[in-house]
Amino acid sequence: MSSVVRIERVFKEYLLGEQTVQALNDITLAIEPGVFLAISGPSGSGKTTLLNLIGCIDRPSSGDIYINEQNVSQKSANELADLRARSIGFIFQTFNLLPVLSAAENVEYPLLRRKDLSTTDRKRRVNYFLDIVGLGKYADNRPNQLSGGQRQRVAIARALAVKPAIVLADEPTANLDKATGIEILGLMKKINEHLGTTFIFSTHDQKVIDHANRLVKIEDGGIKAFGIRNQKSNWHIARAAPHAVSATEQNSQ
Structure with a gap:
């Protein structure tokens, strides 16, 4: 199986x-399409840095990163912005919504860069995905009018x-109470299963790990272990080999 993300x-x-x-x-790591992956580790371990590299927000000092088998390490800033606009969605712990825009306008905002989408196409997508997350009737509400x-x-x-291949989530439950966090994780898991979207989390929240079917443990800037959850919901944890065997390779061993 080809990888949606490959890091060498x-x-x-x-x-x-x-x-x-x-x-x-x-860091060497391969992530197959459709997984619900948690990158876990203590503060300062490098997990957010790794997420930023996968999201093409930052560049590696050396080595190569492939998104959908495209080497992004040498792409220009404009090429990376176009890739993010088409292939990568971002969810942040602080929500990062624009306060002066309605819910619908916030959802539409990343689509404005897409010259291939008409106004009608954008509105259709906005309505569709607001309905998926159960907020269709709140489309005109601004962030300060929402919980x-x-x-x-x-x-x-x-x-x-943006209909991304990958959604990256940096501590998405950190500013939510426990019950709401579990509810949001359940929603993302349903979307993962229904749409086949790959979710990659940076987290130290056990609730996120409990929902994941893949786990990468990172510590002091290096991968320490991979975890694969089997059909019985049991974890198989494998210590990382020198130079970090990929998660896909671990899965086949």
């Missing part, structure tokens, strides 16, 4: 003052509106 020998360094910080150290859970639902609809 990726390093990421940052310069803080005169000190070089190794955020990611020799935290409703705002996260708008953010999910916005991520899905």
Whole structure:
């Protein structure tokens, strides 16, 4: 099976003052389409950096990243922006909704870059995905007129509106109470199963891990273990080999 994301020998360094910080150290990972994957680890472990690289928000210091078998490491800023507009949806812990826009306008916002979509096409997508997340009747409400859970639902609809191959979620339950967090995770899981969209989470929330069917444990910038949940909902955890065997390869062993 081809991978929706493939990462090969990726390093990421940052310069803080005169000190070089190794955020990611020799990451190799393959993610197959349609998985519900949690990247877990403590704060500062590198999980958000890895998510940003997959989302083409940041670039690796060395190594290669493939999205749908396209090497994105050398693409221009405009090419990456176009790729994000067509292939990647984002969900953030702080929702990142524009307060002056309605729910419908927030969902439509990432589609405005898409010159191949007419106004009618955009409106149809907005209505469809607001209905999927159960907020059709709140289309005209602004974020301050919605609860935290409703705002996260708008953010999910916005991520899905581009019809992405991948949805990236950075701590999406962090600002929600436990019951609402479980409800939102259940919604994303249903969307994952219904639409086949790949979900990749950066998280240290056990609730997210409990919903996942793939797990990547990251610590000190390196992959420490892979987890695969079988049909009986039991985890098989495999320690990462030197240079980190891919999750897909682990699955076949």
